[in-house]
Amino acid sequence: MSDIVLITGATSGFGRAAARRFAEAGWSLILTGRRAERLADLEKELGGKVPVHTAVLDVRDADAVKDVITALPEGFRAVKALINNAGLALAPQPAQKADLDDWHTMIDTNIKGLVNVTHAVLPTLIETGAGASIVNLGSVAGQWPYPGSHVYGASKAFVQQFTYNLRCDLQGTGVRVTDIAPGMAETEFTLVRTGGDQAASDKLYGDTTPLEAEDIAELIFYTASLPAHVNVNRLEVMPTRQAWSAFAVDRD
Numbered sequence: 001m002s003d004i005v006l007i008t009g010a011t012s013g014f015g016r017a018a019a020r021r022f023a024e025a026g027w028s029l030i031l032t033g034r035r036a037e038r039l040a041d042l043e044k045e046l047g048g049k050v051p052v053h054t055a056v057l058d059v060r061d062a063d064a065v066k067d068v069i070t071a072l073p074e075g076f077r078a079v080k081a082l083i084n085n086a087g088l089a090l091a092p093q094p095a096q097k098a099d100l101d102d103w104h105t106m107i108d109t110n111i112k113g114l115v116n117v118t119h120a121v122l123p124t125l126i127e128t129g130a131g132a133s134i135v136n137l138g139s140v141a142g143q144w145p146y147p148g149s150h151v152y153g154a155s156k157a158f159v160q161q162f163t164y165n166l167r168c169d170l171q172g173t174g175v176r177v178t179d180i181a182p183g184m185a186e187t188e189f190t191l192v193r194t195g196g197d198q199a200a201s202d203k204l205y206g207d208t209t210p211l212e213a214e215d216i217a218e219l220i221f222y223t224a225s226l227p228a229h230v231n232v233n234r235l236e237v238m239p240t241r242q243a244w245s246a247f248a249v250d251r252d
């Protein structure tokens with residue numbers, strides 16, 4: 001039987017590229033996201049190569065998460081890798097101008113959603129044992145502050161610490177846990193963050209060479225397919241053309 005991977009947020013960006021990468025390696029796919037049409041397209045694309053199960057799922061809904069995991073069909077139950085990828089940034093403006101609803105949405109998705117899925121899949125991963133993996137999508141924003149990152153960056157700091165803490169508790173179970181923390185990558189991320197401003201997205205990624213979804217998909221796949229005795233704790237990755245900046249100083 002082939003290995004089984006469950007990917008949240010498989011309808012776009014890293015998640016979709018990861019689905020393609022795991023399919024290339026012959027893994028069975030459980031693909032989730034809120035956009036049913038995108039899931040159907042992906043099932044059509046990859047279903048001829050490997051077994052694919054799709055489920056429309058909003059990770060913020062803990063009951064729905066539990067239901068989807070409980071109802072996994074025969075052949076998709078023994079999950080070996082969980083890719084906690086679903087997430088988003090909103091409110092690119094400074095904290096003092098941000099909408100409280102946007103803050104709540106980021107917390108509900110990036111923190112509570114990731115926790116919901118992890119809690120529901122953990123018993124299965126522990127049953128799978130040696131070689132099982134949880135790969136969490138953090139961000140450089142979880143480590144490095146920048147203007148406009150406020151709750152988004154803080155939610156990704158949670159992802160990093162939750163990853164490390166999970167590692168402590170899962171010692172002896174064989175389940176690996178990794179925080180992959182990408183820098184600037186061209187996906188629908190900025191379109192979502194700016195409320196659909198294609199020009200802003202094009203500007204951010206223009207005249208430079210951002211990471212591509214496939215770059216991160218390769219790292220996700222690499223991490224989850226290493227020998228069972230190897231745990232990558234955290235992988236921070238940036239485009240070569242991105243680096244840190246100087247401290248900001250307020251002057252008279």
Ligand SMILES: NC(=O)C1=CN([C@@H]2O[C@H](COP(=O)(O)OP(=O)(O)OC[C@H]3O[C@@H](n4cnc5c(N)ncnc54)[C@H](OP(=O)(O)O)[C@@H]3O)[C@@H](O)[C@H]2O)C=CC1
Pocket residue numbers: 008009010011012013014015032033034035038057058059060085086087088089109113137138139140181182183184185186187188189190192
């Ligand atoms: N692009 C970047 O520069 C970086 C991104 N990241 C992180 O990587 C992850 C993937 O982002 P990326 O691929 O770039 O962005 P995309 O916007 O391209 O993809 C985000 C995915 O998350 C899903 N998603 C969002 N909200 C929910 C929800 N409530 N329930 C279920 N699925 C949801 C979306 O699916 P749908 O809308 O169909 O539900 C979509 O498939 C995120 O966690 C992001 O924070 C980290 C560092 C850098």
Ligand SMILES: O=CCS(=O)(=O)O
Pocket residue numbers: 138139140141149182183184185
């Ligand atoms: O997480 C996304 C990368 S960034 O926009 O925070 O640099």
